[in-house]
Amino acid sequence: MTTSAKEQFVEKVDWTARFELIAAILSGLFILAAWLLSKNGTEAFSITLYILAFLIGGYAKAKEGIEETIKNKELNVEMLMVFAAIGSGIIGYWAEGAILIFIFAISGALETYTLNKSHKEISSLMEMQPEEAWLITEDGSEQKVPTASLSLGAVLLVKPGERIPVDGQVLSGITSVDMSAINGESIPVTKQENDELFAGTVNISGAIRMTMTKPSSETLFQKIIAMVQNAQSEKSPSQQFIERFEGTYVKIVLAAVVIMMFLPHFLLNWDWTTTFYRAIVLLVVASPCALMAAIMPATLAAVSNGAKRGVLFKGGLHLEHLSSLKAFAFDKTGTLTTGKPVVMDFIVRKDTNPKEALALFAGVESLSNHPLAKAIIQYANEQEVIPERNLHIEDVPGYGIKAETDNGMIRIGNPRFVGIDLVESFEDGIAETLANEGKTVIFMRDEHGIVALAALKDTLRKEAVTSIKELKALGIRTVMLTGDNEKTAHAIAEEVGVDSYVAECLPEEKVVHLKKLLKNYETVGMVGDGINDAPALATATSGIAMGEGTDVALETADVVLMQNDLNRLSYAIKLSRKMQRIVKQNVFFSIAVIAILIISNFMQVVDLPLGVIGHEGSTILVILNGLRMLNKIE
Structure with a gap:
């Protein structure tokens, strides 16, 4: 506009x-x-x-x-x-x-x-949308142009203090970005190469170059505006x-x-x-x-009250429905949890130096883009351990990684890949205890046996427990639907305090379970953030999407929690x-x-x-x- x-x-x-x-x-x-x-x-x-x-x-x-x-x-x-x-x-x-x-x-x-x-x-919101941007032309010069004239792939310069004009990715440079317009958080977020940027947020510290990834008519801000306008007209x-x-x-x-x-x-x-x-x-x-x-x-x-506090209703119908909900189904990853695993335990063999083992572990994982690998590298950085370099690795899909080191071949992966017997005997069966706590365990072994293990866990959102308590206080039953295995699902369900859970749940199975809930409770809400949650969001009486969720989830949902704050859910019901x-x-x-x-x-x-x-x-x-x-x- x-x-x-x-x-x-x-x-x-x-x-x-x-x-x-x-x-x-x-x-x-x-x-x-x-x-x-x-x-x-x-x-x-x-x-x-x-x-x-x-x-x-x-x-x-x-x-x-x-x-x-x-x-x-x-x-x-x-x-x-x-x-x-x-x-x-x-x-x-x-x-x-x-x-x-x-x-x-x-x-x-x-x-x-x-x-x-x-x-x-x-x-x-309209005032937050920049109407002009600095376009970097083919000869490297900067030209101020209307954002509506930009096309996908355009390279833009964003100077300190300016609002980011379109959705895109950082091409070069490092800066801090005020994301409060999108997620309500007052603490600036560091953005560097390949990180995602949103139109309307403020570039605080450094000049950056960015690539436009979405048309100006399809930015997150435009979607927010459309949601509020639809809510007012419906x-x-x-x-x-x-x-x-x-x-x-x-x-x-x-x-x-x-x-x-x-x-x-x-x-x-x-x-x-x-x-x-x-x-x-x-x-x-x-x-x-x-x-x-x-x-x-x-x-x-x-509707105005909700929009002001980060809850967007797509119409009076959905606002009215919330008051009658008797049960809520929750996706786990990215909804009840942050969706970002962290290393909770790192245990090594008694005759092994922990820092050397971690350096080797992180060195092998540094060559992988898997979320668990990134978590291990992050853990090594926190421990001020420098990962080993110049390793020759071989990826074994579905199992783990093989790596050739100066001391021989090592393997990093799941129990089947490193040897179930070795896993069960390592440190008096500590692996089973960690798994029962809902943690994902990755092992590293050499020719003598298990060298070390890393236990990782997707951490709960800080407000998840209080949000579930508030919903229960409002007389609403809570259920968690997750694709995780039984042990992980049980541990997370216990920690967050939901009334019940369903583990190893595929997207189509989420819809089946949601229909059962609808049969038992008549009116049921579904909270999710991913593409796999979209069918369930559409099936529920009221579909609620997390604001940082996928575009499909945002478009399918009836209500959007823009601040990714689950406490806003009980606020919306009240x-x-x-x-x-x-x-x-x-x-x-x-x-x-x-x-x-x-x-x-x-x-x-x-x-x-x-x-x-x-x-x-x-x-x-x-x-x-x-x-x-x-x-x-x-």
Whole structure:
């Protein structure tokens, strides 16, 4: 989106809010002036001012009502208000009709304010997207160009203090990058050659060259913006029901008003003035303005609240679903765990120097790109051990690595590769103990037996345990679905505290188990981050993806945890449940007010001024109650 498009987007929203508020204020001033003039006996001029209050205050809502009526070929709430105001004027109640329009305009301005708050996160995200980038041309010079003109593979220069313009990879240079716009973390992350970069994040320290890997229209920022926009435009089932009900209800009200204009005169001996007056009051008090405002403001405020705190909902439907979930299934790697194994134990043969063994171990693994190999090299660096070089190795896929050293052949790999008997006898069977703790064990052997072993483990996310506890406190059952073996799965399940787990689970099997959970619990959420989780995310009642997950997971999920913080999951559920409580309060309150006012009108207890205040006052209270969703959930 270009800068001008951003400005137009923000200006359009701001102008609508300003216009409605100014119109409402002017309408109120005209009403006050008309009332003061009527006290001085200048009735004709006061009526003129009341009519001006009608036109100025009611313009926005009347225009909206007429356009919607023409578009849908069906009357709506806005048209009922127009009819009520006109009817009030016809029977000489100019002040009451003008006050009706004034309060209606105020409630409309409040609704627009809610929309503004929900759009705020989008406009702030838009501001983070650089519109220009330094393109390095074929002759090596730098040229500032629009990001929209860049193509895949473009080489860019990013200077210190600038925002990274597109998603890509570091080509050369080392720097620190402020990733807070993406993951919410305030601590800068070091980026060097081949590391991934995201548009909108800030290059802090060094100048780097980068290669563009995704079109500017498909950056993570664009996806975030699209998610929030879709969430705002997609209505919840409750809102859709209310809007479908609106057309029928308006017809019922108009029919009741017509009956009210004649029937009481003949059945109850009311005079024609009273009959017509009570029909107009009925038109005012029976209008479902409060009911129509019961859901949307609260939903928009909740979406805005979540976006502000790193939880993106793709629509009101998914926000509503979260409140009813009875169980959650979790992927393990990258979701409950960091997905990055670390060396937990390094044990050597009694007659072996630990540093020499680690140098040889790391030297062999330095020639591999396997995640476990990287973990061992990282461990050697932490121990300040320099890996041995100039080794001749042979990769044996599925088993391990052979290496020729000055002291003979060594093997590094799993028990089958180095010898199961040797593994079982090494250090009194320590390998089995480590495996039972959920650790992956790699062995190194020479011609005399096992030289050393490295026990690695994928560590839990620091917030995983507290997140599971919070979900249990909310009455939600937790299940872990993982492709790991039984021992590793059991150890992780015990550590994180889930209610149950399923081990050695292939992607298609995750869907099978999820369907079983759906059968038992009816509504189930799935949390994952990888391509293999996408089918399960799509199957679940609500699919929740980790923000650093794959594109497929992000696109399939209904909710995204942008900060990769599992604690946001319980926050999202609390947010959804609070929204449902507020919606129910609004619906019951608005229906009760309408019922009381209708009965009171029929009993001739409520006059038009009180009916206007009761009706429009309840609408404002409902909107204000919905705006409570903007507050942080404790």
